[in-house]
Amino acid sequence: MTYQRILLIGINLLSxxxxxxxxxxxxxxxxxxxxxxxxxxxSMAGTAIYAFFYAMELxxxxxxxxxxxxxxxxxxxxxxxxxxxxxxxSVNGRQKWISRTNxxxxxxxxxxxVISAFAGWMHANPRxxxxxxxxxxxxxxxxxxxxxIIYISICLAISFILFATMSLKASRPFRKQALILxxxxxxxxxxxxxxxxxxxxxxxxxxxxxxxISGIIYLFGFDKYQILDITPMAKDIIFExxxxxxxxxxxxxxxxxxxxxxxxxxxECSDDVIGLEIQEVFNPYPALLTMVNENNSxxxxxxxxxxxxxxxxxxxLLPLINSHKETVGKIVTFHDFSETENLIQQLQKLAxxxxxxxxxxxxHFYELxxxxxxxAKRHNGHLALLIFDLDDFKLINDKFGHSAGDxxxxxxVNIFAENLREYDIVGRFGGDEFLILLPETDLNTANKIAExxxxxxxxxxIPFEEHSFHITASFGVAATSLDQDIPFEELVRRVDExxxxxxxxxxxxxxxxxxxxxxxxxPL
Numbered sequence: 001m002t003y004q005r006i007l008l009i010g011i012n013l014l015s016x017x018x019x020x021x022x023x024x025x026x027x028x029x030x031x032x033x034x035x036x037x038x039x040x041x042x043s044m045a046g047t048a049i050y051a052f053f054y055a056m057e058l059x060x061x062x063x064x065x066x067x068x069x070x071x072x073x074x075x076x077x078x079x080x081x082x083x084x085x086x087x088x089x090s091v092n093g094r095q096k097w098i099s100r101t102n103x104x105x106x107x108x109x110x111x112x113x114v115i116s117a118f119a120g121w122m123h124a125n126p127r128x129x130x131x132x133x134x135x136x137x138x139x140x141x142x143x144x145x146x147x148x149i150i151y152i153s154i155c156l157a158i159s160f161i162l163f164a165t166m167s168l169k170a171s172r173p174f175r176k177q178a179l180i181l182x183x184x185x186x187x188x189x190x191x192x193x194x195x196x197x198x199x200x201x202x203x204x205x206x207x208x209x210x211x212x213i214s215g216i217i218y219l220f221g222f223d224k225y226q227i228l229d230i231t232p233m234a235k236d237i238i239f240e241x242x243x244x245x246x247x248x249x250x251x252x253x254x255x256x257x258x259x260x261x262x263x264x265x266x267x268e269c270s271d272d273v274i275g276l277e278i279q280e281v282f283n284p285y286p287a288l289l290t291m292v293n294e295n296n297s298x299x300x301x302x303x304x305x306x307x308x309x310x311x312x313x314x315x316x317l318l319p320l321i322n323s324h325k326e327t328v329g330k331i332v333t334f335h336d337f338s339e340t341e342n343l344i345q346q347l348q349k350l351a352x353x354x355x356x357x358x359x360x361x362x363x364h365f366y367e368l369x370x371x372x373x374x375x376a377k378r379h380n381g382h383l384a385l386l387i388f389d390l391d392d393f394k395l396i397n398d399k400f401g402h403s404a405g406d407x408x409x410x411x412x413v414n415i416f417a418e419n420l421r422e423y424d425i426v427g428r429f430g431g432d433e434f435l436i437l438l439p440e441t442d443l444n445t446a447n448k449i450a451e452x453x454x455x456x457x458x459x460x461x462i463p464f465e466e467h468s469f470h471i472t473a474s475f476g477v478a479a480t481s482l483d484q485d486i487p488f489e490e491l492v493r494r495v496d497e498x499x500x501x502x503x504x505x506x507x508x509x510x511x512x513x514x515x516x517x518x519x520x521x522x523p524l
Contacts (some may be wrong), residue, residue, distance in 0.1 A: 001230075001449060004289075005058060008058055008283070009055050009058050009059055009275065012051045012052070012054050012055035012058065012209065012212070013051075013052070013055050014209060015047075015051040015211075016048050016052040016055065016208075017209050018216060019044045019045070019047035019048035019051055019208075019211065019334075020044070020045070020048040022040075022041075022042045022044045022216075022218060023040075023042075023044035023045045023047075023048060023511065024041075025220075026038070026040040026041035026044065027041045029515070031514050035086075035090045036087055036090035036091045039083050039086040039087035039090055040084075040087045040218070042079065042082075043079070043080050043083035043084045045074040045079075045088055046075075046077070046078075046079040046080040046083060047075030047076065047211040048076070048206045049072075049073070049075055050073050050076035050077050050080065050207070050211075051076075051208035051209070051211075052207060053069045053070075053072045053076070054069075054073055054208050055123045056069045057073065057137060058136070061088060061135055063127065063128055063137075064128065066135070066137050067137070068124050068139055070117070070123065070126075071117050071118050074113065074114050074117035074118075074122075075114060077108035077148075077207075078111075078113050078114050078451075079107075079110060079147070079153075080152075080188075081110075081151065081152040081155035081156060081464065082106045082110055082155060083148055084097060084155060084156065084159055084185075085106070085155040085156075085158055085159050086103070086106070086160070087159075088163060088181075088185065089162065090161045091163075091166070091181060092162045092165070092166055094162075094326065094356075096257065096271070096274070099271065102176040102303050104121060105152065106417070108152050109147065110151070112117050112144075113147065113148045113151070116246075117144075117318055118268060118329050120278045120292065120347070121142060122142055122145045122148070123139035123140075123142070123145070124139060124140040124141070124142040125139060125140045125398060126138075126139045126143050127139065132190040132348055142346075143410070146479060148194075149441060152192065153192070156185070156188065156192070157301045159185050160182070160185050160331060161429075162194070162292070163181045163182040163185045164182055164434055166178045166181065166182070167179050167182045167460075170211075180217060180218070180220070181218075183217055184214040184217045184218050185214070186208045187211070187213050187214045187217070187311070188207060188211040188213075188214055190210060191207045191209065191210025192204040192206075192207045194209075195207055209380070227308075227422060228492065234475075241515060242338075243261065244333050244334060244335050244336075245258070245261045245262035245264070245266075245313070245333065245334035246258060246259045246261070246262060246264045246331060246332070246333055246334075247261065247262055247278075247331070247332040247333075247334070248320065248329060248331055249292065249320075249329050249330040249331075249332070250276070250328070250329045250330075251327065251328065251329055251330075252278050253277055253278045253279075253292055253293065253330070254275055254276065254278070255273050255274055255275065255276055255277075255278060256274070256329060256445040257283060259276070260320070261334075262334065263296055264516075265304065265311075265313065265334055265336075266280065266282070267282050269281075275410045275474040278292055279293075285302065287300050287302060288302065288315060288332070289299070291315065291317055291332075292317060292332065295319055296317060297316075297318075298399075299314050299315060299316050300314075300315050300414070301313070301315070302315060302334075303312055306432035307347050311334060311336060311338045311461040312336070312337055312338045312341040313334045313337070313338075314334075314335045314336070315332055315333065316332070317330060317331075317332050318330070318331045318332075318333070319331075323389040351364070352364035352501065354427075356406055356409060356410065356428075356430040357409055357410055357428060357435060358413075358425055358435050359426045360414055360425065360426065360427040360428070361427065361428060362427060362428060362429055362430060362435075364427070365425065365427025365428075365429075365435055366488065368423035368425050368427075368437070369385070369425065369435075369437050369488050370488050372425070372437060372439050373400070373415045373480065373487075373488050373491070374439075376439065376441075376480060377480075377485065381439075382440060382442040382443075382480065383437070383438065383439055383440070383475075383479065383480045384437075384441040384442065384446030384477065384478065384479040384480075384523070385435065385436070385437055385438070385446075385451050385479070385491050385492070385495045386435065386436040386437075386438065386446060386453075386475055386476065386477055386493075386495065386517040387429060387433060387434070387435050387452070387475070387476045387495045387498075388433070388434055388450070388454075388474065388476075388499070388501050389409070389432060389433045389434075389473060389474050389497045389503065390409075390412065390432040390433075390438070390471055390472075390473050391471065391472045391473060391474060391503075391507040391508055392471075392507075393408070393431075393432040393471070396408055396469060396471075402463070403464075404465075404467065404469075405417040405465045407412060407462070407464045408462055408469055408471060412434075412457065412462070412471070412473070413426065413434070414435070415457060415460060416434075416453055416457075417484075419437065419452070419453060419456060420449075421438075421440055424436060424438055424439070425437040425439075433499075435492075435495075442479060443477065443478075443479035443512065443514070446477050446479055447477050447510060447518075448513050450475040450477050450510045450511050451475075453473075453475070454472070454473060454475055454508065454510055456521065457471065457472060457473055458470070458472050458508065468475055472501055472507060472513070473501060473508070474502035474503050474507050474508060474510075475498075475499065475510040475511065476495040476496065476497070476498030476499030476500070476502060476508060476510075476511055476512075476513065477495065477510060477511070477512045477513065478491055478494040478495040478498060478512070495513060496511040497513060498511040498512060498513040499511065
């Protein structure tokens with residue numbers, strides 16, 4: 001075996017190790033760099049297969065065995081270019097092109113070429129080159145071999161254009177990374193052209209060696225310039241995988257792009273909506289359309305229902321500006337603040353509601369009542385207030401415990417709430433004493449409502465465990481007057497006096513506070 005042959009076998013085995021090492025290094029970066037690293041790893045894995053079996057081809061002398069290695073080489077050869085193209089698309093942020101359908105279409109020709117290689121359709125008249133220091137495989141090209149050459153050239157040419165465009169458009173911090181990627185894409189193309197044009201010594205295939213050189217360039221880029229760690233070259237990190245929904249529009253409000261998170265927020269999003277105007281897709285969301293159409297930079301909030309849950313999003317509209325400071329479109333971001341909103345609602349609930357009965361607590365009831373009195377005054381309307389106090393409630397607590405007392409309070413509130421109007425306001429005054437505000441209700445009507453509630457409670461049996469309670473309540477009633485400006489505190493004082501009169505008169509009755517004849521309290 002000549003020294004030239006040993007040297008070339010050694011170079012290809014070294015290329016195999018380099019390609020394998022680059023493949024492993026790229027796989028380790030998948031977490032940070034997404035699909036770009038995965039596609040590069042697969043392309044370099046194909047190079048490792050190609051280089052190893054080409055070394056095997058160079059190591060043997062018989063045509064049959066060499067031809068066997070050539071066929072196996074094509075498993076690696078045919079996956080290098082399509083995965084390289086997918087790598088260049090990923091790095092350039094063109095993930096929308098990498099759909100499942102497009103990937104399947106991209107690999108149809110490589111699969112057919114592998115089949116043709118094993119079937120013997122690709123290599124016509126296979127033979128060994130004469131008059132060289134060692135035998136090398138030679139053959140006449142067929143339509144299949146020309147198809148492979150053209151297909152690989154197209155993939156490499158597109159990749160070169162993508163990397164060249166990136167290097168021209170890249171901002172200063174990322175220009176070196178872009179140039180590293182461009183250089184790595186040129187080298188294998190040069191090796192393939194030299195081989196196909198017969199410019200390589202001894203009719204050798206320089207492609208696996210030159211691709212391995214690209215691997216060395218990228219290894220340098222990994223270490224020195226973090227070529228797969230920079231966000232503009234791994235769009236799937238900041239755009240495809242970011243936690244906020246992002247919608248990209250052009251100046252005519254047509255949908256240009258969006259990230260996967262937006263698809264989780266809006267079921268309307270799919271590849272089919274690219275190019276459509278925003279109103280065609282987001283018509284059910286008028287607030288969003290208004291913000292976009294009016295170029296309103298003020299944030300808006302949207303409440304969306306997802307299956308059985310409600311989510312809250314804060315939407316912000318930003319201009320999309322190119323490197324020439326020109327506005328070329330708009331970006332809408334959707335920030336999910338559901339957790340914060342739900343926490344605020346829970347705090348508001350704790351601050352406004354009675355923990356036991358779920359009705360308004362005394363402080364919030366006073367706030368609502370003051371607003372209702374002001375509204376009644378503006379519109380010259382009536383307003384009435386009831387207070388009811390459960391009779392002998394302490395006996396239940398003393399005899400059956402506070403759990404029984406709590407059950408009674410909850411049941412009484414539920415009974416009354418079911419028999420009041422939707423806009424009536426119920427609050428807990430304290431202990432077993434409750435308030436009911438009746439908007440747009442005069443004194444006579446309020447008296448009838450109180451009597452209805454008293455009678456309903458008297459006839460209702462309230463179960464608790466094995467017990468059943470019959471309980472009554474004493475009611476006090478007062479109302480605002482059209483000819484008097486009565487503060488709410490005064491109204492509470494009057495109705496409180498009325499309920500004490502009802503207690504003094506024997507309980508289980510309604511007492512109305514009137515301002516006739518020296519403000520006399522009249523039990524009914």
